[in-house]
Every structure is written in structure tokens, then in C-alpha cells.
Amino acid sequence: MSWKIKLNNGRIDAFYDDQLVLEGIELRGYDQEDEIKFLLAPYGKPYPVAAPAGEQIVYILKLVPQNTGPTDIIMEIFCGPLRLALRLYPRKPLGFKLSGMVHWGWEPYLCRIEPGQFKDVVQAALGPANSLLCDCLFDKWTDRVLRFNADDIFQIKANPSTGDFWVESQLFTQFGSIPEILAVEVINHFVTEHRSMPHYVPYDRTHHPLPPSGWESWYCYGRQTSEEILIRITDWLAKHLKPFGCEVVQWDDGYQDENWLEWRRDLFPHGGKWIADYIHSKGFKPGIWVLPQSLGKIDSKLLETKPDWLLRKPDGEVFRGFANYPYVDPTHPEVKKEWFQKIFHTMAREWGIDFFKIDGEGEMQQWYALCRDQLYDPSLTPDEAYRGWLKIIREAIGQERTLLICATQWRAMGFGDYCRTGTDVGEQWPAVEPALRATFSNYWMHTIAWYCDPDVLIVRPPLTLEQARSWASLLGLSGQVLLNSDPVHELPEERVELLRRIFPAQDIRPMDLWSHPPHGPYPQIWDLKVATNWGQWDVVGLFRWFEENAAEVKITTELLGLPTGRYVLYDVWEKSYLGELGNGRTFQIDPGACRVLCIRALTQVPLLLGTNRHITQGYPDLLNLKWDSTHKVMTGQSTVVENDPYQIRILVESNGKKYLPDKIETDCCNVTYHLEDGVLLVTLTSKISQRVNWQIQFKK
Structure with missing residues (x-):
């Protein structure tokens, strides 16, 4: 070559x-x-x-x-x-x-592959976006x-x-x-050789073009999750978050009795298929947590009835790993058929479960290396033993269902749709750090090998509203797996509002293909570059994760990889116009807080500043936008959510030019407007979720 x-x-x-x-x-x-x-x-x-x-x-x-x-x-x-x-x-x-x-290949990624100037600015792209900081194209299919x-x-x-x-x-x-x-x-061989991941397989997003968005039980109910709780949560989600893109309801450890197919009747009196059917009936995908490499019960009867199924240490003792559960020998023919294949075929094909989270994966190769001489087939390497049962699971559930590998395990590439890229988070603010470490260390794999999962999002107290907003902003601007784990029906309204504005996860990909140091300090600027067929803009998150981070954060066009020109700033969470970027702006940020700014080139007035549907500021909701300078008409098409006032903010005054609205019309919903400090606020309300064509006629 x-x-x-x-x-x-x-x-x-x-x-x-x-x-x-x-x-x-x-x-x-x-x-x-x-x-x-x-x-x-x-x-x-x-x-x-x-x-x-x-x-x-x-x-x-x-x-x-x-x-x-x-x-x-x-x-x-x-x-x-x-x-x-x-x-x-x-x-x-x-x-x-x-x-x-x-x-350059079928799906080229504009990117940079090693730290350089402005290395502490994290770049991501939504659509075919540009950045002056990028000097590479990466084709994941040829590596x-x-x-x-x-x-x-x-x-x-x-x-x-x-x-x-x-x-x-x-x-x-x-x-x-x-x-x-x-x-x-x-x-050549960027991931396999330069990132030392020989099992790399590019992730085919044909079946699952977006990361999942949904709810998960572990961090609010733990092993006490029950059928009653899932019904209550599912009903609430169907009314309050499903219209905004929530699609998965997943429960975690604690349901199993003797094995993964025999359930605790005190928690799930109707069993697995019944609860899966109920969740389906509300328009969601049911999801389940499984530790398939283990029996799932410390004192399972299988210890006595199937001793040859068990994984054993060099001294002959049964190997126990996650939660002290006994592990099975994945190379045993009966384990392959009667355990792995049966469990997942039953759950997927008979019960109708769509989303599978398998846990305790991060150290599997170490356990198989330790116990290799005791395996039924010791000729298999630790990687072969592990990937062998992943292949059985993948074939049992099919490509139409999804598999979450938990936690970081590059040996699972080619089998998992999602991968937990860090350890468990918690509901106190310092416990967000595993999500930061996971994101900044492993985000480069997102959409390339799988969708990255930095663990769940928590927004409930004792987190302050500012801390919850920072956590939600990170998930919303990165497009990673988005699973909330709160008792959502008990959340204050302002916390629910955070979820509405980041659901669903968007098709965001990394532009920086390297790992930041896992020990921090973590980057304080996240620059999401958005491109559609009607416009390009940046949504920039400025964060102060902890007290020790810089209190002042400055942004410039050069730092953000933007061409020289005039740009205006709009504060997404505060819904306020902040004027021009000029030669740079500095923002004071409190510990645990953030600012999320939408930055657009000042190419004309009237100029869209932002919408309130999603943190990405127009990508999922604003399908088209045109400005007719001759007739002074702005037209657009937006997707609105039922009973959620849809707000469009437009800059109508700049450099002595002022455009006053004459008439505003839509084809199918109510519209009101308000003009203040050079910004026009247009609000659309609809009783159903639908596409709305709207038009603003300005005075000539």
C-alpha cells in the first residue's frame, strides 16, 4: 500500500x-x-x-x-x-x-487524535460540524x-x-x-494498535442509531425494587417523560431467587414476563440486570446439584466474585446451553425483554486466567473463554435487542451495544466523580466501539439544583447513555424540568480521540458543535466541578476552534441574551455549578438565539429555518411536545437595526409573543405532540 x-x-x-x-x-x-x-x-x-x-x-x-x-x-x-x-x-x-x-471511508469522523493546543477543551459533534482545532479524519470501519x-x-x-x-x-x-x-x-490500525485494543470491532448503529434514554432502579431502590414500584414508576414516566423521549425502564439486582429465571415472589408475584408485558403496554422497552457468569444467589441449590458447572480456583474451591456469588465455568457444554443460552433466550424471546445489562465484567479475564487450569476446556485463553459466552448471549437476544456491558471491558467489543466506562456513582456531589472520570477517560470510544455509559444521572436532593444541572448538562452535551435513577414521582418540578431538557440522548460523537488523565483535574469546557442543513452553532458547557477547579473560565473564538468573526451568546438554562463574544468573555462559576451557552455567528438580524426544547438548542426540534430578507419573513418547522410550551428566542435588534414583528402565524397550534430588550420570544402551545409550521412577518 x-x-x-x-x-x-x-x-x-x-x-x-x-x-x-x-x-x-x-x-x-x-x-x-x-x-x-x-x-x-x-x-x-x-x-x-x-x-x-x-x-x-x-x-x-x-x-x-x-x-x-x-x-x-x-x-x-x-x-x-x-x-x-x-x-x-x-x-x-x-x-x-x-x-x-x-x-475517507464510509463514516469519517473529523477529529484530533492527540492533545495539542487547547487540549483541555473537549470537543464533540452533532451533525457534520467543523472545528479549526481538528487535523484528522478517522474511519472507524477500516480503523x-x-x-x-x-x-x-x-x-x-x-x-x-x-x-x-x-x-x-x-x-x-x-x-x-x-x-x-x-x-x-x-x-493504520489506530484503535487496535495505537490504543492497544486488539478485539476492536466498529459498532454498527443500524439497529440502534441513538443511545438509550430511560430510567434505572438501582440508585433509588437497590435490591428492594419490586413489581409495585416498577408499575408506579412506569405509569409516571408514561405521562411525564415518554413524550420527551424516555424509552427504557430497567430494573436491577434483587429480583432473582434460585436463579435468573426463578424470581422472588414477595417482590414480583406475577413473574418476569408479566412485568415485561406491563412495561411494553405503556410504550416502553423493559430492561433487566443480570450477572450471567454467576449463579445469582450465594447459597444456590446448584452448588449441590451441578458441582461440575462451577468455576474453581487453583485449590479447587468454588470461585466467588461479584456480591460473593458463585461463578460458573463458561467452557462447560451444559453451562453454555442450559445456562447462558437458556436464560437469555427465555428472557428475550419468551418474556420480551429488550434491554440487557450484564454486570461485573471488568475483571473477567483475570478470573479466567486465575482459574484456567481448572476450566472444563483449559485450552481456551481467558479472552476466548469470556468472548465465547458473550457470543452465546448476543445470538440468543438478537441484534434488535440491546446489551450493556458493565463495566469497562474492551474484550467485549463486537458484542455490546453500550459499555459502562467507569465505577458506580452516588447521590452526594463528590460521588459524581466516577462519571467525570469515565467520560473524560473513555469518551473517545463513544459511537466508535459502542455507546459509552458513564453510569446513571441523579438529580434529586441532597444534590443542589446547581449540582444536578451540571450533571444533567454533561449527559445532555455528550450524548452518552442516558438513564436516570431517581424516584421520579417524588422529584421537585425544577428537577423534572432538567430531565425534560436533556431527553432524549442525541447522536453526538467525540472529536477528541484520546484519554484525559483519570485523576483529574477534569476539563472545565465542553464544546458541542452542532451542524444542520439550516445552520451551525456551538453549545458550550462551562463547569466548575469542585472547589479546587478554577473559579473563572474564559472562552475565545480561537479556543473554541471558530473562524474569526462576530458571535452572540445565549444562556441556555437562564434563558437570557448575553451580548457578543467579542475578543473573549470570562465567566465566574461557583463550585459544582455550570453555565451552558449557545454561541451563534452574528451573520444577520433577525437571528435565532435558541429554543427551550432541548439543551442542544434546536437540533432535535427545529427541522427547518429560513430568512427571506426581501420580504422580511422568517419561517420554520418545529416538533413540539404535548402541553409543553415551546419557546423560540430571536435577536431582533443589533447595531442600530431593529425588526419589529407584524404578524406571527402557525398552521396548527396557539401562538403568543413578547418583545423585550431586543429579543423576541415566540411561544407555541399544542395539546398533542406534532410538527408545527410557523411564520413571522416583520414590519417593512
């Missing part, structure tokens, strides 16, 4: 491994006010050069001006096994601009990175309408220099 180029109508097409990567690369020169368009032509024949990393082919090309311009500029292109470089040989000072399309570089300015840009990528670079040359106007390098 190596780079090759072809000339196509005076432009460069570059291929790697016989796949088109750079298409239509063209050069333009500029000298003061004049622009010169160049075509490229061969200047002699290409020739090989031996090099330690492998043979390089050198192409020498001549820049031919379309009209008038210098005729003595040469370009050399070096095609190596991994790197392609375009180098200019100018005769006099001249500026150059390069541009062309980039193709390859394409890294760009240049001796001056360059940018990889996504087209929000098409999803295509472009590369642009710019430099000013001087005689005697031989600058690289563009270089690209292939990094």
Missing part, C-alpha cells in the same frame, strides 16, 4: 490503497489584489527514491497559469507508503491557496486515520448539507524556501 497520484484536467487526484482520497486538488495564487488560477502539468517523469520507511515516488509538476502569471513555479509531490506531501518551489514572493475534496498538516494555515471542512469534506490550505512563499502546502499521512 502506498500513495499514487493522477492529473485530471490540471488538478490532482490522490489515491491510497487504490482508493480515491483527495479529489480535484487545485491551486490558486494571489498577489495583492490579483488571483491566478493554475493548472498542473507533468515536468518530466516520476522516479523512485529509496527511503528507510519504504520507497517514495517523486512527481515534479509545473504550475501553468490560466491567463497571466508566473510560469516558473514547480511543485514536487512525494508519494510514500504512508505519507503524501505537496511541496512548492517559488521564484518570488507569492501567496497560494489549495483546495479539494476529501474521501484508519488520515492526518493533515501544512507549513501554514489549513482546515478540513465538512459540508453540512452533503456531509462531504473539503481541505483548504493557504501560505505565502518566499524564494529559497520549499514549504509544504499540504501533507497527509495515513495511520
Whole structure:
């Protein structure tokens, strides 16, 4: 494998491994006010050069001006096994601009793969977003990175309408220099080798295009979760959170009696299928916690009736792991069929359970290594023993159901839809730290190997409202697995409101493919870059996790990877317009608190500031937005939730320009509006969840 180029109508097409990567690369020169368009032509024949990393082919090309311009500029292109470089040989000072399309796999991620400038700003993308801080494209399907570089300015840009990528670079040359106007390098086996995860399998999101959003029992009811509790919670969720995207109701440890299919009648008098059917009847997916590598009961009768099923330590004693439960030997044929396969086939195919959380996974390879000589089949490696029973579970439940691996276990890649990436959280604020550690250490795997789960979200007291808001904001801006674990029917209204504004989890992916130190201090800026076919914006979370974090947090366009220009700020939780970003703004933040800011380029007035449906500020709800400057009409289409006032805030006054509304109309719901301090607030109310077309006619 190596780079090759072809000339196509005076432009460069570059291929790697016989796949088109750079298409239509063209050069333009500029000298003061004049622009010169160049075509490229061969200047002699290409020739090989031996090099330690492998043979390089050198192409020498001549820049031919379309009209008038210098005729003595040469370009050399070096095609190596991994790197392609375009180098200019100018005769006099001249500026150059390069541009062309980039193709890199089926699902390229714009990203950066190692810490650099502004490494403590976490970047994430919702849609085909751009960032000046990113210098790579990653294709998870081939596990390859394409890294760009240049001796001056360059940018990889996504087209929000098409999803295509472009590369642009710019430099000013001087005689005697031989600058690289563009270089690209292939990094093969990024996850398997550079991240040392040999079992890596790219996650196919065909069956589950979004992470789950729902409710989980453990952190409010523990092992006392019952049928009665689940009915009460399910009924409440159906009324209050299902319209906002809640879809899963999952219960945890404590239901099992002798085994995972025999339940405690004091807690679940009707059994597993009945409660699954009830949850289904309310429009939810039932979910269950299982520790399938164990018997699930400390003194199970199977210890006496099936002694050959048990995993044993080198001294012959039964191995006990999570919760002191006895573990089974996963290599035993009867265990495979009568335990793993039977349990999950019954739960999935007969009971109708849709969501499976299997726990205690993080150390499985260690236990199998310890007990390997005692296994029924000791020829299997610890990884093979573990992945063998995961394969049985995956086949038993099918791809249409989901499997959560708990906790961090890269050996489960290829079988899990979700992975718990940290330890358990708690309801006191310091106990949020496992979620921070999980997010900042392992978020780079999100949507690549699976959906990441930093553990549940808790918003109830004794957390302060500010602490609950910070925790909710982290989940809302990262798009990870979103499972709340509160007695939701007892929550104060302002805590329920937090849940409404982050449900459901969105299709957010990482732009930073590395791990932050697990010990902290944790990054205080989370920059979610959003792109739709009608606009692009940033939703930036500013956090002060603990007392020891900086009290002042400053943001600038450079720090956020934004092009130079004018930007306006809108406070998402406070619903207030904060003016322009200017050369930068500094915010004072209390311990445990956050600010979430929507940042939009000030390209016109009227200008959308934000909506109140979701923390992402328009991505799931605002389907279309247009401004007709000739007729002074703004039109949009929004998805509204039943009986939830839908608010649209629009900046209508800036730089002496002021637009006053004349008439506001919708096609199917009530509308009111209010104008204050240069911001127009439009409120839509509907008795049903539906799409609403709306129009604002401004005075001419």
C-alpha cells in the first residue's frame, strides 16, 4: 500500500490503497489584489527514491497559469507508503491557496487524535460540524486515520448539507524556501494498535442509531425494587417523560431467587414476563440486570446439584466474585446451553425483554486466567473463554435487542451495544466523580466501539439544583447513555424540568480521540458543535466541578476552534441574551455549578438565539429555518411536545437595526409573543405532540 497520484484536467487526484482520497486538488495564487488560477502539468517523469520507511515516488509538476502569471513555479509531490506531501518551489514572493475534496471511508469522523493546543477543551459533534482545532479524519470501519498538516494555515471542512469534506490550505512563499502546502499521512490500525485494543470491532448503529434514554432502579431502590414500584414508576414516566423521549425502564439486582429465571415472589408475584408485558403496554422497552457468569444467589441449590458447572480456583474451591456469588465455568457444554443460552433466550424471546445489562465484567479475564487450569476446556485463553459466552448471549437476544456491558471491558467489543466506562456513582456531589472520570477517560470510544455509559444521572436532593444541572448538562452535551435513577414521582418540578431538557440522548460523537488523565483535574469546557442543513452553532458547557477547579473560565473564538468573526451568546438554562463574544468573555462559576451557552455567528438580524426544547438548542426540534430578507419573513418547522410550551428566542435588534414583528402565524397550534430588550420570544402551545409550521412577518 502506498500513495499514487493522477492529473485530471490540471488538478490532482490522490489515491491510497487504490482508493480515491483527495479529489480535484487545485491551486490558486494571489498577489495583492490579483488571483491566478493554475493548472498542473507533468515536468518530466516520476522516479523512485529509496527511503528507510519504504520507497517514495517523486512527481515534479509545473504550475501553468490560466491567463497571466508566473510560469516558473514547480511543485514536487512525494508519494510514500504512508505519507503524501505537496511541496512548492517559488521564484518570488507569492501567496497560494489549495483546495479539494476529501474521501475517507464510509463514516469519517473529523477529529484530533492527540492533545495539542487547547487540549483541555473537549470537543464533540452533532451533525457534520467543523472545528479549526481538528487535523484528522478517522474511519472507524477500516480503523484508519488520515492526518493533515501544512507549513501554514489549513482546515478540513465538512459540508453540512452533503456531509462531504473539503481541505483548504493557504501560505505565502518566499524564494529559497520549499514549504509544504499540504501533507497527509495515513495511520493504520489506530484503535487496535495505537490504543492497544486488539478485539476492536466498529459498532454498527443500524439497529440502534441513538443511545438509550430511560430510567434505572438501582440508585433509588437497590435490591428492594419490586413489581409495585416498577408499575408506579412506569405509569409516571408514561405521562411525564415518554413524550420527551424516555424509552427504557430497567430494573436491577434483587429480583432473582434460585436463579435468573426463578424470581422472588414477595417482590414480583406475577413473574418476569408479566412485568415485561406491563412495561411494553405503556410504550416502553423493559430492561433487566443480570450477572450471567454467576449463579445469582450465594447459597444456590446448584452448588449441590451441578458441582461440575462451577468455576474453581487453583485449590479447587468454588470461585466467588461479584456480591460473593458463585461463578460458573463458561467452557462447560451444559453451562453454555442450559445456562447462558437458556436464560437469555427465555428472557428475550419468551418474556420480551429488550434491554440487557450484564454486570461485573471488568475483571473477567483475570478470573479466567486465575482459574484456567481448572476450566472444563483449559485450552481456551481467558479472552476466548469470556468472548465465547458473550457470543452465546448476543445470538440468543438478537441484534434488535440491546446489551450493556458493565463495566469497562474492551474484550467485549463486537458484542455490546453500550459499555459502562467507569465505577458506580452516588447521590452526594463528590460521588459524581466516577462519571467525570469515565467520560473524560473513555469518551473517545463513544459511537466508535459502542455507546459509552458513564453510569446513571441523579438529580434529586441532597444534590443542589446547581449540582444536578451540571450533571444533567454533561449527559445532555455528550450524548452518552442516558438513564436516570431517581424516584421520579417524588422529584421537585425544577428537577423534572432538567430531565425534560436533556431527553432524549442525541447522536453526538467525540472529536477528541484520546484519554484525559483519570485523576483529574477534569476539563472545565465542553464544546458541542452542532451542524444542520439550516445552520451551525456551538453549545458550550462551562463547569466548575469542585472547589479546587478554577473559579473563572474564559472562552475565545480561537479556543473554541471558530473562524474569526462576530458571535452572540445565549444562556441556555437562564434563558437570557448575553451580548457578543467579542475578543473573549470570562465567566465566574461557583463550585459544582455550570453555565451552558449557545454561541451563534452574528451573520444577520433577525437571528435565532435558541429554543427551550432541548439543551442542544434546536437540533432535535427545529427541522427547518429560513430568512427571506426581501420580504422580511422568517419561517420554520418545529416538533413540539404535548402541553409543553415551546419557546423560540430571536435577536431582533443589533447595531442600530431593529425588526419589529407584524404578524406571527402557525398552521396548527396557539401562538403568543413578547418583545423585550431586543429579543423576541415566540411561544407555541399544542395539546398533542406534532410538527408545527410557523411564520413571522416583520414590519417593512
